[in-house]
Amino acid sequence: MNMNMNVNKEYEVVIIGGGPAGLTAGLYTSRARLNSLLIEKGLVGGQIVTAELVDNYPGFPEGISGFELGQLMHQQARKYGLKDVIAEATGIELREGQKKIKTTEGNFIAKAVIIASGSERRKLGIPGEEKFTGKGVSYCATCDAAFFREVPVAVVGGGDTAITEALHLAKFASKVMVIHRRDQLRATRILQEKAFAEPKIEFLWNTVVEDIEGGDIVQRIRLRQVKTGEKSTLDISGGFISVGLKPNTDYLKSILSLDITGLIITDGKMETEIPGIFAAGDIRHNSARQAITAAGDGATAAIYAEKFISE
Numbered sequence: 399m400n401m402n403m404n405v406n407k408e409y410e411v412v413i414i415g416g417g418p419a420g421l422t423a424g425l426y427t428s429r430a431r432l433n434s435l436l437i438e439k440g441l442v443g444g445q446i447v448t449a450e451l452v453d454n455y456p457g458f459p460e461g462i463s464g465f466e467l468g469q470l471m472h473q474q475a476r477k478y479g480l481k482d483v484i485a486e487a488t489g490i491e492l493r494e495g496q497k498k499i500k501t502t503e504g505n506f507i508a509k510a511v512i513i514a515s516g517s518e519r520r521k522l523g524i525p526g527e528e529k530f531t532g533k534g535v536s537y538c539a540t541c542d543a544a545f546f547r548e549v550p551v552a553v554v555g556g557g558d559t560a561i562t563e564a565l566h567l568a569k570f571a572s573k574v575m576v577i578h579r580r581d582q583l584r585a586t587r588i589l590q591e592k593a594f595a596e597p598k599i600e601f602l603w604n605t606v607v608e609d610i611e612g613g614d615i616v617q618r619i620r621l622r623q624v625k626t627g628e629k630s631t632l633d634i635s636g637g638f639i640s641v642g643l644k645p646n647t648d649y650l651k652s653i654l655s656l657d658i659t660g661l662i663i664t665d666g667k668m669e670t671e672i673p674g675i676f677a678a679g680d681i682r683h684n685s686a687r688q689a690i691t692a693a694g695d696g697a698t699a700a701i702y703a704e705k706f707i708s709e
């Protein structure tokens with residue numbers, strides 16, 4: 399990443415977000431010899447950097463760590479001239495046929511914009527969640543599992559992330575309790591099979607967490623069985639919350655119409671209702687939310703951004 403100094407202010411394409419969608423878009427626009435800037439607020443790679451092993455990205459039959467995959471994508475895009483800056487996008491304005499991208503590091507001007515700012519972990523919004531974040535409550539098992547050796551932990555959620563995280567935690571914790579609000583997992587079958595076969599993983603079905611309690615660190619959670627209303631407590635040392643993703647689109651509300659979940663509606667060219675503004679990856683309505691589909695969206699958006707600019 400650049401140190402945010404000497405960064406030009408005008409580009410043909412500005413890409414917001416450095417996950418698989420943004421990095422692939424940057425690879426394609428740079429190879430099309432379009433002067434391109436990628437804006438990323440943190441580490442490049444996006445959500446995937448927290449995946450210990452990505453084993454469904456074609457071309458890596460043994461799997462690859464999410465961090466390494468992100469680094470390789472970045473390296474490849476930079477090889478063709480993609481510039482990048484560490485900044486957070488705060489808005490987009492239309493200005494005389496051009497787009498002004500407002501960021502925490504100043505404004506940038508572009509002919510076309512590709513929005514690929516992805517999503518962040520959704521919170522449960524229950525008492526104790528905020529207080530104990532970093533003190534036993536975590537949103538990233540890959541980052542924090544090693545702190546929970548030989549102690550009981552809980553994972554809340556029933557999707558791919560929850561089950562992937564439960565499997566990872568089982569390597570460290572004494573027991574992993576998966577707490578799911580229904581009696582069927584949403585996660586893909588292969589992950590379910592692995593989790594059901596792992597002796598350290600147990601399931602609490604039709605159950606929600608109502609409260610997280612402790613002293614300096616988490617000690618227990620209060621649970622409610624949704625069918626019977628029965629209440630109980632579970633002693634844990636760590637609580638991992640994996641209840642889905644929230645799109646990073648708050649900064650776009652004034653310029654784009656979003657669906658009720660905050661996702662951006664595009665056409666098949668990944669173009670939004672505003673000509674020259676494209677969206678790619680998790681942030682897009684109807685996205686399959688996989689690294690490979692995000693990369694595909696990024697390539698499509700870049701190809702049509704190039705056409706938009708040349709026309």
Ligand code: NAP
Binds near residue numbers: 454580583687
């Ligand atoms: P997700 O698929 O949206 O699943 C969220 C889970 O949390 C669901 O089981 C949901 O329950 C539960 N949930 C939501 N709100 C809740 C609440 N307030 N209280 C309790 N439980 C709640 O999210 P994800 O697992 O983070 O996955 C996001 C996307 O990334 C998915 O498209 C997924 O396929 C993809 N992904 C893929 C992989 C992989 O391919 N290996 C790995 C990780 C993520 P319900 O089931 O009842 O709705």
